[in-house]
Amino acid sequence: MTRVKICGVTSAEDREAVVAAGADAVGVIHGVPVETPREVDEGTAERLVGGVPPFVTSVLVTMPATVQEAVRRVDAVEPDTVQVHEGLSPTELGALRRRIAQQVVAVVDAAADDLGAYAAQADALLVDSVDESGAGGTGETHDWERTRDLVASLDVPVVLAGGLTPENVAEAVETVRPFAVDVASGVEERGGVKNHDAVSRFVANAAGGAA
Numbered sequence: 001m002t003r004v005k006i007c008g009v010t011s012a013e014d015r016e017a018v019v020a021a022g023a024d025a026v027g028v029i030h031g032v033p034v035e036t037p038r039e040v041d042e043g044t045a046e047r048l049v050g051g052v053p054p055f056v057t058s059v060l061v062t063m064p065a066t067v068q069e070a071v072r073r074v075d076a077v078e079p080d081t082v083q084v085h086e087g088l089s090p091t092e093l094g095a096l097r098r099r100i101a102q103q104v105v106a107v108v109d110a111a112a113d114d115l116g117a118y119a120a121q122a123d124a125l126l127v128d129s130v131d132e133s134g135a136g137g138t139g140e141t142h143d144w145e146r147t148r149d150l151v152a153s154l155d156v157p158v159v160l161a162g163g164l165t166p167e168n169v170a171e172a173v174e175t176v177r178p179f180a181v182d183v184a185s186g187v188e189e190r191g192g193v194k195n196h197d198a199v200s201r202f203v204a205n206a207a208g209g210a211a
Contacts (some may be wrong), residue, residue, distance in 0.1 A: 002173045004206045005159070005178035006199055007036030008193045015048055017196040021203045024180070025044060025057040027083065031073050032063040037191030038184060042107040044134030045077045052080075059105070063087050067095050074100050081105060083126060090114070094121035110147060110162065119156045126182060144175045151177055166201035181206050 006018040007027030018026050029038045030045035040048065045060065052058040060079035064070035064087050074082050083105040084093060090106075097104050106122035108115050119125055127147050144160075151158045157179030164172055165186040173181060187202050189195040 002206055002209065004203050005059060005180055005182045006184075006187060006194070006202070007058075007059070007161075007182055008036075008184035008188075008192065009048060009194065010040050010044070011105070012048065012051060014194040015195060016050060016197075017205060018199055019053060021054055021196075022202040022207075023056070023199070023203050025059050025081070026052050027059045027061050027182070027184070028077070030077060031060040031069070032085070034059075034063070039182060042076055044075075049077050049079045054165045059083050059084070067092050067099065070096050074102060081118045081123075083107060090117040093118065097121065097123070106157065107161075110143060112123055115150065115154070119154045122156060124157040124159055124179065125150075125154065126161055128161040128182075144172060149177070151179075164202075166198050166205050169202055170205045170209030173206055176205050 003024040005025035005027055006023045008029055009015050009018060009026050015026055021193060028045050028048045030040055030042060032039055049058040058079045059081045060077050061083045062073050063085040081103045085107045093106055103123040105124045106118045106124050107128055108118050109127045110127050147160055159180040160172060160176050160178040161182035161183050164181055164183045169181055183202055187194055187198040
């Protein structure tokens with residue numbers, strides 16, 4: 001069964017809707033050097049993560065410049081998992097894994113050539129369509145056939161992101177067969193605010209694609 005992460009949760013109301021829809025993971029964005037309506041401050045990130053119930057994974061999504069910065073954010077927010085975007089090399093990701101108890105998900109560009117190096121140092125890879133700053137959440141899809149080949153060739157779980165919506169997630173799951181799918185803007189009514197009906201349909205349709 002393909003797992004589902006709903007990312008960019010900014011309020012307790014949206015967090016509860018994501019959990020009620022049956023999502024496996026709740027993503028909270030904090031500590032990114034790019035403009036996004038989905039980022040929250042440290043205190044809000046800590047409260048949102050702290051309210052995620054047992055058996056649902058809380059994920060801190062961040063873009064640290066150094067290993068120490070990543071460790072400090074993880075220690076402050078205390079998520080179950082940390083998702084690292086642009087900023088750390090594969091070697092630095094390995095150092096981060098050794099310093100924290102949480103699992104580390106490395107975000108990589110679908111078109112990158114060094115995915116194997118990141119896979120060797122991370123607990124999972126999230127394959128996204130990233131912009132020039134290295135941030136995801138672009139709302140753009142990428143080559144699903146290429147990502148399907150990655151799923152078959154890599155030894156770590158692969159999470160599919162980039163341009164997913166309730167309308168295309170079943171096809172994406174059927175094509176790629178990823179460990180999980182990740183969505184942010186594709187289930188929003190406006191930046192940083194989730195459409196609860198879209199969240200429910202996304203979760204249901206992802207399960208349908210994995211059937």
